[in-house]
Amino acid sequence: MAVIGKGAARVAAPYLFIGPALLGLALFKLYPIGVGLTASFFDYEAISGRKSWIGLANYRELFADPLFWRACWNTFLFNAVVTPLQVALALALAVLVNRRLPGIAVFRSIFFVPAVISLVVASIVWDLMYNPDSGLVNAVLAAMGLPPQPFLTSARQAMGAVIAMVTWKGVGYWMVIFLAGLQAIPAVYREAAVIDGAPAWSYFWRVTLPLLMRTIVFVVVADTAINFLLFAPIYIMTQGGPSDATTVLMFEVYRNAFVYFRLGYASAVSTILLVVMLVVVFVQFRLLRARFEY
């Protein structure tokens, strides 16, 4: 029943609605994605913007660079610890606060505070808290009778310190998503389990976890993507040091592109980062699906 507009106007209507957004996405997302996929085959002169095709030269140089391999190892180490840690803690917290208890809403709000403040703020505050002589963390350790630690000033501890801070920052955020998933599980299951006298632990393994699988897959994949691309804490707390102990791939991308102005080379690093990330996400999908398919 076409009451409005005729012919051309009616055909054009939907495109007028989606046009502005699509133009923006095409220019600032899709085109850069396309360029990003090819930029690593060029030698970019950052100042003039001139570029010349050099094939795989950026990649050859990259694979010969020990710092690149160091960054790969650090990225792997960081992710292998931080993502499982965050997901496990977030799930545990979500289960903990998913009960009717007096004051539970207040606890939920407080647990979410680290997710509300910015990553930059969190990095600065923790940088001060990690100060070996006068930081809060060593004060807490001292109160517990433990010896003070060097944290960010030690090549052996810096990565662990970054991991602890990032975990602290991220857990509340994923907790909220798990909480939404938990609350979508119908109460009938819980009641049936109580009547059967099933212990809480087996209820969690046999009912909650399988029903929560979609949420878990989402959190694992999204968390992996975010952690692979983490930049601010490294930039603010360590600048990749001490002695490259915390140089991750994302920091290498930044340093090559905007400190050394080697855009093509930096593109090669970010292409590799993207490929590795996609492979990891793909493997995660396969593993998690296979484990819990009935």
Added chain:
Amino acid sequence: MSAHRGVLRIALLYGALVAVALASALPFLWALGASLRENAAIFRDIRPLSLWTFVPRAPTLDGFAYIFGVDRFHRYMANSLFVGLAVTGLGLLVNSLAGFGFARFRFPGREPLFVAVLVTFMVPLEIIVIPLYIVVRGFGWVDSYWALIVPAVADAFSIFLLRQFFQEIPQELVDAARIDGCGWFGIYWRIALPLVKPALVTASLLAFIRQWDAFFWPLVATSSPEYTVVQVALSKYITEFVTFWSYLLAAVVSASAPVLVLYFLLQRYYVQGISTTGLRG
């Protein structure tokens, strides 16, 4: 016996809750207390751990006086506010138009175009920051508000979220309006938009906070103090004020206050928005 065990369980539960709450809140409470100290006293009472670790003995606003009086931290906050409001406002219009278009029309190319939108959702900014920089430089926008605002307006997440809500509007309502002679824009503006208000609030809140927290792109896209946004200013403070912790902490607290206030006021929308993203699984 079993009542006894019940009490013990509840006590353990609250013990765990309090421990996590302390771990969550203490870093920021310490920063808040320390921002009210004189610079020389920032770390004075940190050991042994006591109430005075967190509460300043002689509170002062020196740190705030410096960053707002001598330096111009309010300028950086105003930049973030301006960029955030501009992106949110323009984004609200552009993305809701697109969401409506995808939800209420059937037209050639709809599916592939929507897939294109989703692709941009999945490739994170960090990965395309170099080519994006090249595009923005092509427009001559490096180091300007344009570089901060324009690329952020069209946003796949908002389009996706709003499309879901527009789809739920009953077709009869749309048909009735069309019979009354209402044009498509009128239907969008007068009927659809008011009906999806909760989604609009959620999408804007998340968009504004994303801009307020933005760091990587503003760091590479701008360099002069006129266009420095709050997170970039903070990251510069940590090297500039390497021994002036009271300035640094006053800046940290000032930069966080707006978001924290917003969070506690609009908690419902904020948390709803976050958990909606989780339902995509």
